[in-house]
């Protein structure tokens with residue numbers, strides 16, 4: 001007889017799909033995504049067009065990155081598509097992790113001087129405080145899909161924080177956790193923007209909109225830093241915050257162009273956080289001393305204004321005309337909000353000083 | 358509608374086909390004919406399962422902001438986020454049976470739907486993150502691995518994805534306990550206390566004893582359920598009895614033993630009265646859990662509406678642009 | 690031999706499709722003409738297809754809700770590729786998928802049955818001939 005058919009549960013997209021999805025290319029090349037260069041997703045926004053390209057899309061199989069995770073090895077579920085096509089094959093991927101940085105520091109392969117460490121501390125604290133804020137959204141998002149999206153962003157930020165803090169700490173014989181859990185409020189170097197409360201979803205999006213555009217411009221340049229570790233952390237991070245930028249821009253457009261209520265909320269949220277934009281671009285003695293290693297914050301402002309301005313224009317929102325707040329985070333002077341955030345974050349670790357977890 | 362009336366009547370050919378699928382242990386797919394009771398059972402089970410994932414996020418999300426190390430914070434965040442995904446996969450599977458996520462979510466918020474009663478217990482210490490991962494996710498995995506072969510295709514496929522993701526959940530919980538058990542005296546105490554509190558509720562996750570589980574038989578005949586509640590519970594106890602030794606902790610049950618005659622693991626009596634009380638809404642956290650879900654859902658309403666309104670406007674804009682283009686072509 | 694699934698890759702709420710006649714619509718949802726559950730908030734259902742690595746087909750990964758195609762792609766990225774499951778994603782509105790009719794089990798897939806000569810294994814006399 002005919003060898004038993006392997007079609008059982010194969011998904012054969014295309015075969016039965018009547019027409020490509022209605023996703024219009026005009027939408028995905030709106031000024032928003034046009035303004036986002038290396039957005040890998042934008043290039044996949046038109047599956048129909050992709051499929052038509054045919055052979056051009058077929059490259060050498062990148063299967064050398066074999067999934068060796070114990071997870072897939074432990075479970076008897078095979079691939080379900082044609083050949084090895086599968087939608088559930090998982091791999092840990094390959095990227096710079098905080099553990100790698102700690103190892104490099106221990107072996108003396110990469111150890112920052114005091115100024116570089118101080119600078120890394122700023123970037124790490126920004127990301128840590130933001131991750132702490134975003135982590136609160138998980139299980140509280142406006143829809144389950146958004147729980148997952150905000151969770152991903154929080155995890156990216158936490159990853160950046162861990163890398164920067166690990167590197168900073170290596171200058172002083174401290175771990176990421178020593179720095180995160182056992183510094184007092186005035187020792188934190190984060191800018192005020194990041195500690196602003198979550199507020200409603202619009203407030204979180206407004207804060208994300210500013211944070212991601214700022215971090216994108218920063219990491220894009222920092223990837224060229226004379227300090228190889230900072231450059232490596234930034235090179236990984238820039239790709240992730242590029243997506244954060246896209247995520248927040250998409251929501252700014254939707255909230256501004258959605259209902260009357262959402263427009264009112266989006267506009268109010270931008271007014272609420274825009275005063276904290278100014279501080280992000282302040283140069284000081286440390287960034288001046290680190291010329292070539294750090295990025296001069298003021299040098300990011302023009303691009304930040306251009307790109308955020310383009311999105312706001314598309315959303316038919318004005319750039320908020322609000323006075324800037326004085327800031328002071330880089331010098332350890334914080335708003336009323338950080339104390340609570342740290343109290344919550346540090347309470348358990350401080351209850352058990354010296355304990356391992 | 359006419360179609361519905363047609364399909365409402367008995368369908369002998371459909372039933373015969375369905376019976377053959379069951380006999381051959383094959384899979385039913387969404388558009389196949391299926392008995393109404395089968396459909397209802399699946400909707401109930403899959404939606405309860407989805408609700409459990411979503412409500413189950415809360416006790417652990419409660420500790421994300423207080424996780425005692427950044428590594429643990431990342432792991433916990435990823436884990437709780439996974440549970441949102443699991444809920445989502447399962448709601449999608451239930452949707453293939455004709456019940457919308459909205460309907461299911463509304464039933465949950467209205468207190469009309471059930472979810473695993475274990476999530477109505479409070480997570481009061483960090484060690485609870487360990488005990489939940491090890492015992493609660495552990496019990497869930499025991500339950501879920503056989504469900505990968507459930508006769509309803511979309512359910513089985515959702516479970517394959519869920520099980521792959523779950524495998525790190527139990528390990529991270531185990532390792533939290535392992536660290537604590539080898540930590541300070543206070544940490545060790547915290548770990549034992551958490552195991553003591555979560556052990557019995559975890560065993561009860563497998564459902565009532567077989568002689569008090571009226572629906573089990575039918576579910577097994579339908580190839581939805583593959584093993585009985587007691588069978589799975591006994592297997593689970595056996596695994597925990599071994600693993601707890603590695604932890605250097607103990608199970609709060611002196612009657613756990615392997616019965617040579619039956620070849621099965623046995624455990625002490627469980628308080629099924631408490632189980633029923635909690636399931637009926639009288640547990641420590643029932644009201645709190647539902648309130649939190651309701652709050653998130655209602656606070657998100659304006660966001661969902663905004664995105665829908667924006668999509669509608671964009672679609673209208675595209676349609677009118679396309680019409681303009683057409684006019685231009687006609688003129689030219 | 691078991692008749693294989695009549696709905697390859699289709700496990701969606703919209704499996705009824707817009708073209709399928711007499712798809713069994715559950716009692717609980719008699720109003721779903723298209724087989725789609727009502728979405729009060731207007732976030733439709735999308736089907737997600739993931740290409741796990743270059744050179745392989747996109748495979749159905751699951752479903753999600755999203756207000757539009759752009760958000761559906763992003764949600765799919767966040768939901769279905771968190772563990773490097775893919776290098777490319779398609780999203781398709783569930784209601785845009787037309788599926789074969791499960792009631793035509795007997796006839797729709799009968800033709801290929803028994804046409805052994807379409808398969809190399811039919812040609813036994815040439816067995817053992819090298820490079821053939």
Ligand SMILES: [Fe+2]
Pocket residue numbers: 410439440443519523
């Ligand atoms: Fe789960």
Ligand SMILES: [Fe+2]
Pocket residue numbers: 459462463729
């Ligand atoms: Fe709703």
Ligand SMILES: [Fe+2]
Pocket residue numbers: 440494523526
């Ligand atoms: Fe889990």
